[in-house]
Amino acid sequence: MLSRTERLKRLRITLMQGGQVDGNLVNPQIAESWQRCIESGLDPRVTPPPLQIGMRELKQLRERDELTHRFAVAEMHSLYQQIAGSNFLIAFGNAEGTVLDTIADGDFQSSRPGRGIVPGAVWKESLRGTNALGTCAAGRQPLIVHGEEHFFAAYSDVSCFAAPILHSDGELAGVLDASSDCSARHSHTLALMRMAATHIENSLFLAQQEKHIVVLFHSRWELLNSVSGGLVSFDASGRLVAVNKRAREILRGISLRPGTEFDAIFDTPFDLALAEMSNSRQPTLRDGFGSRYAVHWRNRHSFEKRLPQAGKPAGADAAVGGLPPSAKPDFVANDAVVRQQLDKIARAVRFKPPFLIRGESGTGKEMLARHIHKASRRQGSFIAINCGALPEHLLEAELFGYVGGAFTGAQRTGAEGLAIAADRGTLFLDEIGDMPLSSQVALLRFLDSSEVRPVGGHQVRKVDTQIVAATNVDLEEAIATKRFREDLFYRLGVIRLELPALRDRTDFGAVLDSMLAEISPGTQIDPAAATLMAAFGWRGNMRELRSALLQLVMAAEGNRIVPPDVLDLLGHPGDGDGRETHSLRTKIGREVTEMLRSNGNNISLTARTLGVSRNTVYKYARNF
């Protein structure tokens, strides 16, 4: 077995005789470099004379790379402290392999090879053959060039260690090199160079991203400020601007294209993360795969204006208003429970899990399903199907399509199902709790395979569909009574969302205002009338409220809904329709007695003002 020196000697002789580089004789990085040298027309028998640029040109090059040069010099001084006494010369070279600065320790600087590594010396690989500085600049990889590995035998008495300094976009900013006598064998020197180069890269990143919000993250608190921390920067609207090398390694598998939204990388909407950062002493973030990181945020000034302003109530509006545009709902969502559901959607949607929405009839389940479709930014359509409205064979035909003549009454040509229409879009399975059992089996098969097989057919087609199901049925009870398959429940309910009943929502006033503005933009509602309405039971939820408002708008005189209109429509206590709640009775009672008091206990006047009968006023006057 040949020693390394003998292998290199043999290879050099082959090259001198015009032969080819044998990659088996030498480390691949060196073999590639020697090959490039041959292709550049270098002759291993003719060592080129040293190349040196003038002072003026050197000054210009330093000015051109001013930022990198500044950070490199600072790092070289810190490296010098670490390797003092070990006879090394540290050089910073630009992307073209020209030395811009050096710092030396011991005798090496005054030795013959040391004298060749000075500011202005050109070590470009295509001119000076394989050398750490020039070859690192050519290949953008850290490398060691020991003695005879230099293309020209004249440099066989030097060993050099070089690491590239890269901008966040992968462009080469410069090279850090340590050279010494070839007898020096320092196993840690390359690691030291790489760390120093990463320090420079991070300093460059922070300087170049000073107008952006920078997130520094690491899985361990104590290493947050070390070179192994990841750096990502975002613009003020939460779109990705730049990523450092380490962040790319840590977040491997997550798309990091410029413009990617914050919440497509981390599992929290941008504004919520900013709010947490300002409220928490040790903020953390999870990435899309669930890994948690300690986080440090830089450049506060860029985003302070985005945080909820003082005086504005914390919560609802602030959080929803701060969601990225795609995650903002088109409906009122100031209630804390509704907001939680929106946050869940914002966090989960990019993973395409099936969503199961539960809530009483009319609570806005379909609206929420449409919101999921919008937040998913899918290109295809939103397709809704009512799973409780059709007998099983028609439901399956509707969902998966059918081939011609599959059943009586089927079109001769067959038809494509809604699952195909929802390809690349969203399939909304409404009233899933009422789906016939046999169709549940077919649905389960579809969910497991994403394959659509038309009724009566054999050919399957794969689709990419976001599934959202909704129901007002108590599914646990349906499972217990064998009306709903338990496996389907778990398959559909990967992300479970609950919509509160309207009577339990804390944002009734906002819902009322927005609905009224939509139905009749010019109509106002008296605050006392709105208070009366808020106390109503609303068994039919949003749908019932909408229909009540429509009737109130039509009944209102002078474009203003007043308490009597509400009392008339929603019924008087004791009328026996049993719709109003206890709290409604209390509120109406309070309204009537207050009016009575302000009218000097004049029952007729109060009855006239409120538009109710004298009897009603008597009843309230007695009870309150």
Ligand SMILES: Nc1ncnc2c1ncn2[C@@H]1O[C@H](COP(=O)(O)OP(=O)(O)OP(=O)(O)O)[C@@H](O)[C@H]1O
């Ligand atoms: N937050 C909201 N603000 C205003 N209107 C709303 C809101 N949520 C729902 N609505 C309206 O209420 C009505 C019922 O909504 P939707 O059909 O989404 O409810 P649902 O829960 O799916 O009903 P069902 O259970 O009967 O299928 C629709 O007219 C919708 O526009």
